[in-house]
Amino acid sequence: MGCAAAAGAxxxxxxxxxxxxxxAADVDxxxxxxxxxxxxxxxxxxxxxxxTSYGGIYQDGQEAAAVKPFASESGAKxxxxxxxxxxxxxxxxxAKNVTWDVVDADxxxxxxxxxxxxxxxxxxxxxxxxxxxxxxxxCSVPAMSYGVVxxxxxxxxxxxxxxxxxxxxxxxxxxxxxxxxxxxxDAAPGALEAALISDGVAPDKLxxxxxDRALKKLTSVRSSLVFWDTGxxxxxxxxxGEVSMAMVWSGRAYSAVKNGAHFAPQWNQFLPVSxxxxxxxxxxxxxxxMALINYYLGAAQQTKLTELTSYxxxxxxxxxxxxxxxxxxxxxxxxxxxxxxxxxNDWWAKNQEQVIQKWSDxxxx
Amino acid sequence: MTALIEIASPATGGRPRKGAGGRWGWLLxxxxxxxxxxxxxxxxxxxxxxVSEPTPxxxxxxxxxxxxxxxxxxxxxxxxxxxxxxxxxVLSYPYAYLMTVVGARxxxxxxxxxxxxxxxxxxxxxxxxxxxxxxxGVVNQILGTVGLGPLQLIRTxxxxxxxxxxxxxxFMVLPLYAVMSGIDRRLLxxxxxxxxxxxxxxxxxxxxxxxxxxxxxALTVFITSLGFYVTPALLGSPDQALISQQxxxxxxxxxxxxxxxAMGVVLLAVTLVLLGLVGVVLRLTRGRGGAR
Numbered sequence: 304m305g306c307a308a309a310a311g312a313x314x315x316x317x318x319x320x321x322x323x324x325x326x327a328a329d330v331d332x333x334x335x336x337x338x339x340x341x342x343x344x345x346x347x348x349x350x351x352x353x354x355t356s357y358g359g360i361y362q363d364g365q366e367a368a369a370v371k372p373f374a375s376e377s378g379a380k381x382x383x384x385x386x387x388x389x390x391x392x393x394x395x396x397x398a399k400n401v402t403w404d405v406v407d408a409d410x411x412x413x414x415x416x417x418x419x420x421x422x423x424x425x426x427x428x429x430x431x432x433x434x435x436x437x438x439x440x441x442c443s444v445p446a447m448s449y450g451v452v453x454x455x456x457x458x459x460x461x462x463x464x465x466x467x468x469x470x471x472x473x474x475x476x477x478x479x480x481x482x483x484x485x486x487x488x489d490a491a492p493g494a495l496e497a498a499l500i501s502d503g504v505a506p507d508k509l510x511x512x513x514x515d516r517a518l519k520k521l522t523s524v525r526s527s528l529v530f531w532d533t534g535x536x537x538x539x540x541x542x543x544g545e546v547s548m549a550m551v552w553s554g555r556a557y558s559a560v561k562n563g564a565h566f567a568p569q570w571n572q573f574l575p576v577s578x579x580x581x582x583x584x585x586x587x588x589x590x591x592x593m594a595l596i597n598y599y600l601g602a603a604q605q606t607k608l609t610e611l612t613s614y615x616x617x618x619x620x621x622x623x624x625x626x627x628x629x630x631x632x633x634x635x636x637x638x639x640x641x642x643x644x645x646x647x648n649d650w651w652a653k654n655q656e657q658v659i660q661k662w663s664d665x666x667x668x
Numbered sequence: 669m670t671a672l673i674e675i676a677s678p679a680t681g682g683r684p685r686k687g688a689g690g691r692w693g694w695l696l697x698x699x700x701x702x703x704x705x706x707x708x709x710x711x712x713x714x715x716x717x718x719v720s721e722p723t724p725x726x727x728x729x730x731x732x733x734x735x736x737x738x739x740x741x742x743x744x745x746x747x748x749x750x751x752x753x754x755x756x757x758v759l760s761y762p763y764a765y766l767m768t769v770v771g772a773r774x775x776x777x778x779x780x781x782x783x784x785x786x787x788x789x790x791x792x793x794x795x796x797x798x799x800x801x802x803x804x805g806v807v808n809q810i811l812g813t814v815g816l817g818p819l820q821l822i823r824t825x826x827x828x829x830x831x832x833x834x835x836x837x838x839f840m841v842l843p844l845y846a847v848m849s850g851i852d853r854r855l856l857x858x859x860x861x862x863x864x865x866x867x868x869x870x871x872x873x874x875x876x877x878x879x880x881x882x883x884x885x886a887l888t889v890f891i892t893s894l895g896f897y898v899t900p901a902l903l904g905s906p907d908q909a910l911i912s913q914q915x916x917x918x919x920x921x922x923x924x925x926x927x928x929x930a931m932g933v934v935l936l937a938v939t940l941v942l943l944g945l946v947g948v949v950l951r952l953t954r955g956r957g958g959a960r
Binding site for chain 2: 390393544545660664666
């Protein structure tokens with residue numbers, strides 16, 4: 304068992320790596336439709352799965368809330384790996400030697416790779432009835448939820464806080480540096496939407512995104528922009544007070560404020576984002592992998608995940624107990640949802656590659 | 669010890685005796701096999717991907733040479749490498765010289781001072797620079813007290829050069845020291861005996877003799893700097909990306925392994941061409957200097 308995880312591809316071809324558990328067809332997950340958060344006792348005895356995510360508190364939380372209880376109930380042995388790396392997914396799928404069974408990946412990427420890197424989920428195994436509307440996809444389900452949110456310096460703008468993304472990029476009205484995501488190898492909802500809103504586009508007329516217009520707008524304020532490309536860095540920018548406003552992930556915003564950063568969120572027009580769980584094409588035991596995903600989506604598991612990580616739960620029945628500050632950063636409450644900017648994930652998934660190319664070219668200019 | 673110094677410094681003269689490797693040559697076999705499997709095969713795959721993905725042909729290369737951004741990144745990478753080389757040379761030359769003139773105990777301390785950071789994880793050192801160089805960091809606080817206002821150091825090419833120079837300094841100091849410690853001091857005395865002032869003796873006798881160390885150090889630092897990823901990623905800004913970061917974008921963000929491969933091949937080719945040029949220059953200067 305687990306020899307696939309330990310041995311390199313070279314060794315695998317030599318030893319054949321026999322005995323990775325019952326074949327997919329042998330798994331009996333019990334009668335009746337699946338219920339999120341449940342798995343038949345002992346159904347996966349002798350099966351080994353590998354769960355891959357981004358590490359840190361996030362993956363620790365996922366393991367404590369869902370992966371470990373799943374292993375003890377189902378009898379499966381679940382290994383952990385990470386961080387998720389798209390090239391590794393591609394390498395495994397291309398080489399037809401897939402060692403990752405459940406992968407936590409960016410939602411847009413999972414959408415984009417549906418049918419290529421990831422296989423369709425069997426809705427008889429994965430119960431999606433408790434997911435917020437519009438969040439499930441053919442090949443993936445959300446793993447949690449958070450937001451891209453506007454944070455502003457309370458000391459500077461406390462009396463007259465910025466109201467929306469137009470104010471965020473208005474450097475005359477609100478002087479100072481702005482931190483925005485600057486991933487050269489990635490582009491996601493956020494900066495481009497903010498630029499277009501600031502350039503006068505109505506929030507409900509954003510899509511299809513006019514990327515060139517957005518970049519032109521960003522160029523005009525480029526000297527005031529500071530780019531961050533790790534969550535830790537964005538948090539550090541808030542805590543050190545180097546910027547007067549920032550577009551950051553809500554989880555990092557919460558951590559920064561908890562550490563004493565003098566910032567407050569403006570939730571109006573925040574962009575909801577999430578990670579997703581998916582099963583790579585060629586996974587050795589797709590049924591078992593999907594059973595793990597189904598278990599992960601349970602209300603109890605999602606409640607615990609939120610309490611451990613401060614990410615928002617994606618099961619509508621989950622009722623996490625949080626301190627006052629953490630409650631303020633939940634993104635899935637009805638009142639927050641009403642403030643959210645409607646992001647067209649389908650447009651993003653379809654056009655992300657071209658956007659990344661344009662975005663990274665613009666960044667490097 | 670002699671052997672070590674000989675390897676490190678062409679200046680002390682002798683190349684290994686011919687035929688010395690003959691009897692023991694087979695000892696090289698394991699490392700050659702390792703090199704073939706772990707280096708040549710992946711390199712071959714990279715070249716192959718660069719001409720076969722997504723479609724066979726030279727499309728990835730024509731993309732590279734017609735993309736303003738890709739070319740600008742290549743130039744930026746070479747420029748940063750050259751500046752880092754210059755900075756480490758300027759800092760390391762007097763340092764290595766000092767190492768040759770102090771006593772044995774002080775030399776141990778000086779060596780430790782270079783090597784200690786070298787033994788520390790690259791990530792740790794880079795994060796330390798992030799803390800030091802940020803707008804509200806120690807460096808800017810000190811600059812503030814002397815009235816030099818906060819300078820933006822992090823997320824600029826300056827920050828990248830500072831971080832990379834510190835990381836690469838041992839690669840400059842050690843070859844310099846190896847060559848300098850082999851220079852016969854009596855030559856300086858002789859020059860002064862012939863009437864040269866100390867500064868002139870140093871410039872006309874010591875510096876030329878130390879040039880092989882400068883060459884070895886500069887080459888190592890420059891070529892190593894071309895492949896740097898972590899330091900520019902953390903200390904630089906995404907809008908000042910070096911070629912390694914652009915390769916990451918292509919390979920990881922876009923899964924365009926062909927383009928990433930082509931960028932790698934171009935970088936390798938540029939490095940080899942530069943190496944060749946330096947080799948030619950070195951041979952010319954050595955020829956002019958005559959046999960020692």
